[in-house]
Amino acid sequence: MKLYALPSPFEIEAGTVLMLEPEWARAGELRAQLLDESYPKPFVIDDGESRYLYFNVRLMQSQMSLKAPHDLALRYTQKMMGFLLFHPRPRRIVQIGLGGGSLVKFCYRRLPGVHITAVELDPDVIALREAFSVPPDDERLNILCADGAEFISTTEKGIDAVLLDAFDRNGYAPALASRDFFAQIYAKLSGSGVLVVNLAGDKETYAGVIGRIMEVFDDQVIVISVPDDGNHILYAFKERHFEPRWRWLNNHAKELRARLGLDFPAFVHKMERASKLNYAQREALRGR
Structure with missing residues (x-):
């Protein structure tokens, strides 16, 4: 598709x-809509080194390096992959919210044994997949234009990881914030499955989410901050009597770093510190 x-x-x-508009579109009108934030579609900014996905200029959704399009350019996406510390060889991953496809591309390229389903509500986001080098669907990858909550309610059980990175132009998608939605995810996860949630934007948009997830997952939740991006990453574990073995995880993190090139030892350090400080519980109380 030519943009x-x-x-x-x-x-x-x-x-x-770069915009999803015909070649005869009026540049002046589009420029005005971008500046007053009335432009209704997602758009891309290409600065010659990276491409960025925006819904409006205040909230950048994704970043892709043009030199390394399959790498994870943003720290928060790197830390979302921290679930591999606890489930290193997943067979089935569901991502809700496609964005620029950074997580999809990384999992597709670096986890060859996994099947990935990405669920995106906005067809215009999916229409930009080629701009972000997202590979075409095949036997391992399926990108659906659908409602994330409806997909979870009807899909089969046995998901090893749900990566929830769903935002609209105002922040965290409110339709994906209910206790019932998280309970559906819990029911569809495998026995050692993990839910990973990116929490970003104004905290008012996701107030109460941490507490609801903790309720559903019996407090088996770790939340870490991503100061560089202004995000928080939440990991929720279905495994009964979840008890991290931090010393073993530190050794395992070195193996994952060698295999995947991400700083898993730093992820473990942040998770262990956040767990011992009860950071998730404190954030949940602040959201009430």
């Missing part, structure tokens, strides 16, 4: 804006 291109009208985000 409509115009010079970025933004003072800070320089480069070229």
